[in-house]
Amino acid sequence: MLKSLPDLLYNTSRSPVDPKWIYAKNLWKRAEVLEEYKNSLVLFSEYIVKNGEKPETIAFELYDNPFYAWTILIANNITNFHDQWPKSALQLNEYVNEKYENPGAIKHYVTTELRDANDNLIVPAGKVVPPSFSVSYYDGQSTITATPVQSVTNYTYENDLNSEKEKIQIIKPDLIKEFVKTYERILRKSGIETIGLNSYDVKL
8 A cells, every 4th residue: 555655755965955855655645635534433433453463354354355454554543553553462461571670560550430429520530640649528418538549550551551552443344445445546646745845844
């Protein structure tokens, strides 16, 4: 799919007087094209990536075509597969053990959800707080002081981040061919673009 992206003419020189032009693929264009579809509620559905699944596996399972894997990356604006795609259980363990000297050590503390007797929300879950955090509220008869706090280890923190990455958007199978056709047609309309007179004009 990369070859379908429009060319970008970019000056790598610091000087506009002595330019050094290179051709590259305009990766920004794909986000621009996808934006046209983001408001379509009928186009996407949620999918939970299973342990160790790759885009090619999902594309084969859903679309009977592993070469549609690029649509999954496009739909989720994934430009760095290593960082943005969910890790398998084995990969996550290796990553956490390499990143942290003690994966089981406490990274921070977060709130647990707290409601009163009438089911009114007092404290939402997941807010980072100091370990001594407490809250007092009136339950209609007396003032109650609670400590809705729990610790989060380094491993739990990384596992939670990874779990969020497992929730992806996929183009519905009955619309995939039309999406691919339309997407490629829009990209083909794009010619070569020039971005920046010198390397200072582009902020990455």
